[in-house]
Amino acid sequence: MSAAEGPPVDAGRVIADLRELDRRTGGPDGAQRVCWGEDWRRAREFLTELLAELGLEPERDEAGNFWAKLEGESEPALAVGSHLDSVPDGGWLDGALGVMAGVGVLRAWATSGRQPPRSVFLVDWADEEGARFGRSLFGSSAFSGTLDPDRVRRLRDSEGRELPQVLGANGVDLDRVLQSGERRETLAAYLELHIEQGPVTEAEGVPVAAVQGCAGVERHRLRFTGQASHAGTTPMDQRRDAGLAAAEAALRIEGVAERNHGVATTGALALRPGIPTAVAGEAELMVDLRNPDADSLATMLDEALELAKLAAAKHRCGLENELVWRIEPIPFDEPLVSLAQETVADTGGRDEPMSSGALHDAAEVARVVPAAMLFVPSIGGISHAKEEDTSEADLAAGIEAFGALANRALPLGR
Ligand SMILES: [Zn+2]
DSSP: OOTTTOOOOOHHHHHHHHHHHHHHHOOTTOBOOOTTSHHHHHHHHHHHHHHHHTTOOOEEOTTSOEEEEEOOSSSSEEEEEEOOOOOTTBOSSTTHHHHHHHHHHHHHHHTTTSOOSSOEEEEEOSOSSOTTTSOOSHHHHHHHTOOOHHHHTTOBOTTOOBHHHHHHHTTOOGGGGGGGGGGGGGEEEEEEEEEOOSSHHHHHTOSOEEEEEEOEEEEEEEEEEOBOEETTTSOGGGOBOHHHHHHHHHHHHHHHHHHTTSEEEEEEEEEESOOTTEEOSEEEEEEEEEESSHHHHHHHHHHHHHHHHHHHHHTTOEEEEEEEEEEOOEEOOHHHHHHHHHHHHHTTOOSSOEEESSOOHHHHHTTTSOEEEEEEOOGGGOOSSTTOOOOHHHHHHHHHHHHHHHHHHTTOOO
């Protein structure tokens, strides 16, 4: 075994840990590890037990992120991990796979009788999903510094409880969360294993893929204004039907995706008055555009707005556009992605790196620390549901490739 190779991760043990986590925090409806709740805390208790087996004592940072350090021969450290929190009725692998695979990396070294060439941190980011308060990537964006405490201070959950109060009950002070960023200096690189949550790798029949970055998102609310009028008495040629304008815009925006190699979704449409006996006087259409390339994303937005304008004009409606949320495409670190691709190629994985349409903690981390990811297939492309699954063979291949990647990254300097 050369120093660069390092000890292999025991994938069977990692899968057993995942099944035990599922037994403790899941049920017939799926995983229930919603962040800041009881099952999520129980998941972290289990993680603490696993780390105690290795003689490691975890600590929490100011944002509620959970860290455990295995001392190596040098600093700064390599960090491996993901998130234990889930959506309600979620899958057993989303996030948990990356955390347990990270434990596997620490376990491989801790039981090898050798010190890793640099220290290794396991990290479990707090509230990746944003399932309770609607703010995704909470812990990792506090770490990267993009979280603005004042913008989330008034968020409430469905039971009306305020975010600062729920954080407080979990020992997190919203006014101090950005201090978690002080840890950036202690990290040389960050690696994350995750399920793809889409159908690409399964369709290609590959067990693992390197990820080159996360797509950017443009999310807009298009408001079409026509004139509500009687369904029986208003002649077809005299209508100003905002619903038809929105529907036509949605159909036209579909084509924007293919032309620009991205994805476009018009997933929410609200009509007013929204009754069978009236022409819709108002329509709100939510548009979500994603592309890994910033220029292509900008083109998608221009085209979508132009097509919406044409649809509005055709139905003699007004059109307003409101930006709901936007994030630029976040590329991962090129040398780390190359290393990930080499590792994937050695294990019969995908021929080239893919881009992630979903956001991950690694995207926030990549802003401040070199980062890269690996994906394993999701059966049927399904995630955020109790049916979420990955074949045991693909899980094992992904976990082993992740361990190999961590070992290859360990000797690299910052
Ligand atoms: Zn996830």
